[in-house]
Amino acid sequence: VQLQASGGGLVQAGGSLRLSCAGSGRTFSGATMGWFRQAPGKEREFVAAIWRRTGSAYYTDSVKGRFTATRDNAKNTVYLQMNSLKPEDTAVYYCAAGFSLTLSTMREPTSYDYWGQGTLVTVSS
Numbered sequence: 001v002q003l004q005a006s007g008g009g010l011v012q013a014g015g016s017l018r019l020s021c022a023g024s025g026r027t028f029s030g031a032t033m034g035w036f037r038q039a040p041g042k043e044r045e046f047v048a049a050i051w052r053r054t055g056s057a058y059y060t061d062s063v064k065g066r067f068t069a070t071r072d073n074a075k076n077t078v079y080l081q082m083n084s085l086k087p088e089d090t091a092v093y094y095c096a097a098g099f100s101l102t103l104s105t106m107r108e109p110t111s112y113d114y115w116g117q118g119t120l121v122t123v124s125s
Contacts, residue, residue: 001023001024001025001028001031001097001113001114002023002024002025002114003021003022003023003095003096003097003114003115003116003117004021004022004023004116004117005019005020005021005093005094005095005116005117005118005119006019006020006021006022006119007019007020007119008092008093008119008120008121008122009120009121009122010122010123010124011085011121011122011123011124012123012124013085013086013087013123013124013125014084014085015085015123016081016082016083016084016085017082017085017121018079018080018081018082019035019079019080019082019093019095019119019121020077020078020079021033021035021077021078021079021080021095021116022075022076022077023076023077023078023097024076028073028076028097029052029053029073030052030053030099031052031097031098031099031113031114032049032050032051032052032097032098032099032101032106033049033050033052033069033071033078033095033096033097033098034046034047034048034049034050034095034096034097034098034101034106034112035047035048035049035069035078035080035093035094035095035096036093036094036095036096036109037089037091037092037093037094037121038091038092038094038118039090039091039092042091044094044109045060046060046106046107046108046109047059047060047063047067047080047093048060048063048067048069048080049069049101049106049107050069050070050071050078055070055071057069057070058103058106060107062088063082063089066082066083066084066085067080067081067082067083068080068081068083069081078095080093080095082121085121085123086123087123087124087125088123089121089123090121090122090123091120091121092118092119092120092121093118093119093120093121094115094116094117094118094119095115095116096109096112096113096114096115096116097112097113097114098111098112098113098114099113100113
């Protein structure tokens with residue numbers, strides 16, 4: 001599986017961005033897709049995951065109500081709509097694909113099998 005993330009950029013606080021992650025290779029619809037982010041000097045952290053067949057999405061508490069993860073299996077693409085952005089959302093955002101995740105492991109970066117290259121989101125105050 002190859003993943004290509006895009007859509008990052010510079011936005012003012014309160015603004016919005018939509019990230020995309022296009023996948024190719026192994027059956028995309030069978031993968032649970034995750035979004036992670038890594039700010040300078042910090043560990044990579046879980047942002048959201050969208051389940052493979054049901055499309056159910058799960059979020060870290062700090063983005064609930066602001067971010068929405070969706071997927072289009074026909075296009076092999078997942079999206080992360082980010083609204084009401086805050087300066088603390090500034091990070092490199094990564095998408096990842098996992099084929100053997102559970103609800104208890106989906107927040108762990110090591111549970112994912114494939115990673116995209118990351119896209120930088122900068123939120124100015």
